[in-house]
Amino acid sequence: MKTGAGRFFEDYRLGETIAHAVPRTVSGGERALYHALYPARHALSSSDEFARACGLPAAPIDDLAAFHLVFGKTVPDISLNAVANLGYAEGRWHLPVWPGDTLRSESTVIGLKENSNGTSGVVYVRTRGLNQRDELVLDYVRWVMVRKSRLDAPAPEPVLPTLAQTVAPDTLPIPAGLDFSRYDFALAGEPHRWGDYAVGEQIDHVDGVTIEEAEHMLATRLWQNTAKVHFDATNRADGKRLIYGGHVISLARALSFNGLANAQMIVALNAGAHANPCFAGDTVRAWSEVLDKAETPAPGVGAIRLRLVAVRHGAEPFALRTEDGKYRPDVLLDLDYWALMPR
């Protein structure tokens, strides 16, 4: 058999590192497509001039585009036979990605636990994105529930990694040279600075975007994510394709511009849950909540910890969970991240 069926739960070994296939060189093409696929307007990723005025050599590609590029490569090895994408932790954007960079990914298995039903298990991996100089661009922990293929394969000794609840603010990566002391708020689109946001504050981002099948498939292919459920209408009786969770992340983040235009760079991912599946025809809206704030050593740069929630049109404002603690059925995404903001 020449074709790959993907790995099953029993194929993972604690401590092994998997080099993922198909490195990718990024250009202005990926940047333009990102702006066509999402209503992204954060100035630092849109304008070389704006980025230079903030101390960077040029506009990096959107932080989430870098995430998708790194993540997409892991799909054939990690989540092709996944039942569910369970969580994220300890994500850090160590270096911006510039047009011309080439990215590759590798993942180390840091935890394994077979489910009591014996038909699946949870795999924890730490994924690293590396550039052409072998510099660490991005790393994050993800855990997924993966089916077993040989049900009689012995269960591995359960190992659960110890994961930080959040990325500590004094460990946030700050891009070299970043300086927001001469930040142009008019060009950026909003006057609100770090000091204007209060912990606990909630922001309804107002706008909504209705998703078409062609759009999420173009996006998901661009990141070379090969999971069949996103592309093959024959997988479901209703002919719909399950939308890649990362598409909803990027959509919600772009919508959050309206109210968080100055939350310029995502530098850490504390946690994330794809609360419910998203399908073409859904109109996605978003709201945010300020979870924490921190100072940074970079001139004029503050850090803000945000909960970003994507919901379907019609969802009750700022409502996340039902009384029994589960996500409400119209909640699509609950993401917890740190961003950098002018003080």
Added chain:
Amino acid sequence: MKTGAGRFFEDYRLGETIAHAVPRTVSGGERALYHALYPARHALSSSDEFARACGLPAAPIDDLAAFHLVFGKTVPDISLNAVANLGYAEGRWHLPVWPGDTLRSESTVIGLKENSNGTSGVVYVRTRGLNQRDELVLDYVRWVMVRKSRLDAPAPEPVLPTLAQTVAPDTLPIPAGLDFSRYDFALAGEPHRWGDYAVGEQIDHVDGVTIEEAEHMLATRLWQNTAKVHFDATNRADGKRLIYGGHVISLARALSFNGLANAQMIVALNAGAHANPCFAGDTVRAWSEVLDKAETPAPGVGAIRLRLVAVRHGAEPFALRTEDGKYRPDVLLDLDYWALMPR
């Protein structure tokens, strides 16, 4: 409130200049996307070699892509609460836009007139697109009808700007170095030169393109145009999204290649009306009429003034208005522009 609700009629002051947000650096990505979104074939924007043979340093991005980039930035400040986009005048493309350029926009309020019903008014702005050297790339006048939010706000003294009926041909901007004396008609696609067109001549561009929701949303997002009506299916009972008028302009202009392949550069916009709304599923066709011709000082370069009309499939050929002077219901666009053509 951190989110912006946009400006209302009473928020504009005569003479004020609004710096629009989110500068954008253009690359080959925007050029490629323009060619994927529209059937654009004008050789000067398609081939660096062709552009060099015409005296330019490289192929500029399509003139209308430059227009959309400049226009898109104005939407959050000018037309988020607009009832209607009423007209354009005095548009001039002063400089080509090249990959690597960064564009920003600003608008000056040059006219204000409250409507007699007291619930809305007309705002006239002159918008300027500037590159990273603060050079004027494009300017045009646009007027829109904008809702009032506070109905008791006093009406401003009415001021209507004096606008030229057309851009005078001796004021048309000609790109530095442009020389059509060794123009390659075979590579450009048609043998017809400036002298072959007669004032009053009408051209049916024959081809038609059916629009999909995904296409116009990709395009409108690419220009960072944030108007909700283009993206949010919950705005209308039928779930359709109103297509950005500029999408129809680009579609019609691209269709006009068949018969006007040598009308290479748009250098002035005399007038324009989005006669009727356009929706996904519409099949768009186009026809042109030669309104005027003029010589230019550039070698081998003539100017041609064209009416470009976009219609829905089934429209009567070359029919624009009904007996009472209104646009026929199947007319989508009536645009009046100057282009440069080999003599």
Added chain:
Amino acid sequence: MKTGAGRFFEDYRLGETIAHAVPRTVSGGERALYHALYPARHALSSSDEFARACGLPAAPIDDLAAFHLVFGKTVPDISLNAVANLGYAEGRWHLPVWPGDTLRSESTVIGLKENSNGTSGVVYVRTRGLNQRDELVLDYVRWVMVRKSRLDAPAPEPVLPTLAQTVAPDTLPIPAGLDFSRYDFALAGEPHRWGDYAVGEQIDHVDGVTIEEAEHMLATRLWQNTAKVHFDATNRADGKRLIYGGHVISLARALSFNGLANAQMIVALNAGAHANPCFAGDTVRAWSEVLDKAETPAPGVGAIRLRLVAVRHGAEPFALRTEDGKYRPDVLLDLDYWALMPR
């Protein structure tokens, strides 16, 4: 009449060479769009670093993107009035295409044969794609059935070109510098080398992709292919648009990554048939058969001749023709090509 209606059968002359219009400069934008439109993952076209490790100066654009760019330009002159695209032969990719290259096309009429019904005829052309240095990038023979416009035009003397059944392996173009002796199979995605494939071996590529109207229209426009049937829903009672056959070729080739990840470069096209029309909503799957193998003088580089078959979902595995020798109704494409592979 300024608009072109395309050529009819009686307009072709044996031996004439037609210079096709609209040269095109390629950038990272076309590469990014190719990866968004097709699930393309072959590493040599995805990563500059991978390409350099294989002796090339950078990653070329996908070989099929080069094919589409050259082919698209021929449509207005060759196939605008075609009844059917009958076949391909003697295709060779002489040089990779890099971002920054400008492509143009020309075709020489090498055969003509009027059909016995007197209403159409078959035109054979050899098409050449040339870069900005007038170097031959790609050439291939294509024959199409074209309608007559003037039914009383005399039939030309029938001339049928002598065409090679396959491109002889010792004439396959090998890109200068190509060296697979340090090929990284992990980064490429599969361990199977040239020696692991046996003539006669069949591979089911497993995955499927459902096509949307927006996707194939974006792709076909990107290649500046102007055939109306791909864009105008009013051409058919059911409102569907016929999908450009090249879209199916690229889709099938990208799907063939799963099992043929190391068939890196397409260097020759032996034959090809668009067996049945493809429409939006179709879910496309693919299988391959190894037809031949050959050595090459380049270090570590073998050549493999493959049949690539695209089918609609539900097709019987590896079934190509019915008992009467015709293509089965669920077969979309039957392509015969040579690719280069690490030994």
